[in-house]
Amino acid sequence: MSGLRPAVMGAVLVALYTLMISAADGITKHISGSFAAPQLFCLSAGIVLALAYGVSRTPFGLPGGADGVTGAGRLTTRCPRAMAVRSLLTVLACVGFFQAFRLLPFADVFLFIGLMPVIAALLSGPVLDEPIRPQAWAALGLGTLGVICLMPGGLSGLQPGHFWALLAALTGTGSMVASRYIGRVETNALAQVFYPNLAILVVMGVALPFVWQPMALADLGWIAAYATFLFFARWVVVVALRLLPAYVATPLMNLQFVWMVAIGFVAFGEVPGSGTMIGVALVIASGLWLIADELVPRRRESLAV
Template sequence: MHQNHPPPLARGIALIVVSMLLFTLSDVFAKQLAQSVHAIEIAWLRCLGAVLLLAPVVAARPAVLRSAKPRLQILRGLCLLVSTTLLIAAFRTLGLAEATMLVFISPFFLTALSALVFGDRVSRAHWAAVAIGLAGVAVVVRPGFGTLSPAVALPILSSLGWAAGMICTRRIGGSDSSVTTLVWSVAVGFAAASLAVPFVFSPLDGAQAIVAAGMAATWTGAHFLIVLAYRSYPAWQLAPFSYAQVVWAVILGYAAFAELPDAMAFAGSALILAGGLLAAVHPRRFRSAGLDARASRLPNT
C-alpha cells in the first residue's frame, strides 16, 4: 500500500524564490519602459500580455471564468491594478531596490485593515512586528532629510492598494480557485486599464515591444509558480521566502541600472524584513488575526 507523502519543502521554497526572481525581472522591464512610457500604459501592457498568455488556459477550462463572488473579484482586480500602476510610476524616480523595500510594508497595512474591517484580534507581538516594519520604512525614507524624493509615497500607497486587494481575497476565501482569482484579476485589470490607456497611449518601437513582452511573460510566469507552490505547502511555511525579492531587487537593480542603495536604506530594509519575518515565523500566534501568508507579499499582482 502506497502512502502519499508531501513533496519536499525545498521544492516549495525554490518555487517561491524563482517566482520572486521573475517578479523582479518584470519590474526591471517595467522600470526600463517607465522612463518613456506612461505608467497606465505599462500596466495595460502587462495585463494584455497576461491575458494572451492565459487565453489557452481559459479555452481549455472555461469553468475558471465562473466566480461565486464576482463583485469581490472585480474590486480585488481594481485594487491590484491601482497598486501595480503606482509601483510602476515610482520606478521613474526611485531605484528598483528602494521601491521594492518600501512595498514590503504591505503586510503591516494588511494587519491594520484586518483589525478594522474584520474586527480581528491582533496580538501585541504582531503589533510589535508592525511597529518594527514602520520604523524600517522611516529609516529608508528619512523624512525631513530630503534623501529621497516625494515619489516614496507611490510604493507606500501601492502597498495600501495591495493590502486592500488582499482583504478582498480573504472575503472570497475558498469560494473560487486560485486560477479563477488570477484570471479575474488579470481580466478586470485589463478591462479597467483599457478605459484609461487611450488618454496616455504612445506607440511602442520594436525594442520597447520586446521589453513589454518580457515584462508580461515574467509577471505571468511568476504567478503560475506561486499557484503551484501554494497548492502543495502551507502558506505560512513559504511566506518568509517571498522576501527574497528584496535580494533580487538589489542584485538586478545594480546589474541593470548601476543602482546600489546606501547603508541607511539597507538598515531600513533589514527592519522591514525583520518585522515581516517575525509575523511569518509565528503562524499559530498570528493566525488569529486572519492573515494568510499568501497575502503577505505579492504586490506585483
C-alpha cells in the first residue's frame, strides 16, 4: 500500500496550495487597482528570494528538498535549460494574471484557470510522455462542466483582459509542466522557487523606476503577506507536481472555486445558488475521480510486487 501514499500526499498538498494561492490572488486583486505589476512583483519577488535563501541556510532537512543537500546547495539545479524555460513562463504568467485580475471580474479569470487541466493534459503527452487514460479524459470533461456551471453567466464579451487571462493560463500551465519535468531529475524543490522569482525580480526591476509610486505601510504589509503566501504556495506545488501528473494536479487546483464559495458564505453571508452548488460538486467529483484513476495502476503495481 506504500505505493498509494505519493498520490494521496500530492492531493493534500495541492489542496493546501489552492488555499494559499487563493489568498495571494485576493491580495493581487486588491493591489492591482493602485499599483503597476512591476511594483508588486519586484517587491514580492525580493521577499520570496530572501525567504528562499534564508531557508536554504538552515541546517535541518526540508520537505521536498534534495536528499543530502544542505546550505547553498539547495539552490543549485541540474536542469538549467528547463529551469530557464520555467522561469520565463512564470514571468509571463505573473504578468498575465495581474492584468487579467485588474481588467476582469474574478469569475472570468477563474473560468480560464478552469481550462488549465485540459491544457495540461494536452501538454503532458508530448512533453512528459504521460499518456492520458480514457477515464482521465472523462474526469477532465466532468471538471470542465463543473467550471461552466460555476460561471452561469459566461463571458460577457471578449475584452483585452480575456486575452491576458488566456496568456496566463497557457504560460502558467506550461510552467507547471516544466516543474514536473524538472522534478523527474532532481528533488530540490527550493531551487524551483528561487530561480523563477529571480527572473521576476530582474525583469520587473527594469521597469520599476518608470512605474514606482510611494506606498503606505499598510500596502507594504499586503505585499509582504502576498509574498509569504506565494513562497509557501510555490514550494508546496513543486513538491505536489513531483508526486502527481500535471493533468491530475491542475483539476484539483479548481478547489480555488470551493474556497471562494465557502469564504463568501461564511464571511459575507452569500448563499450560493443551485448552479454554483452543482458546479462545486462536479469539480470535487472530477478531482476525486482523477485521484482514483491515478491510484488504480499504483495499487496494481503494489499488489504485483
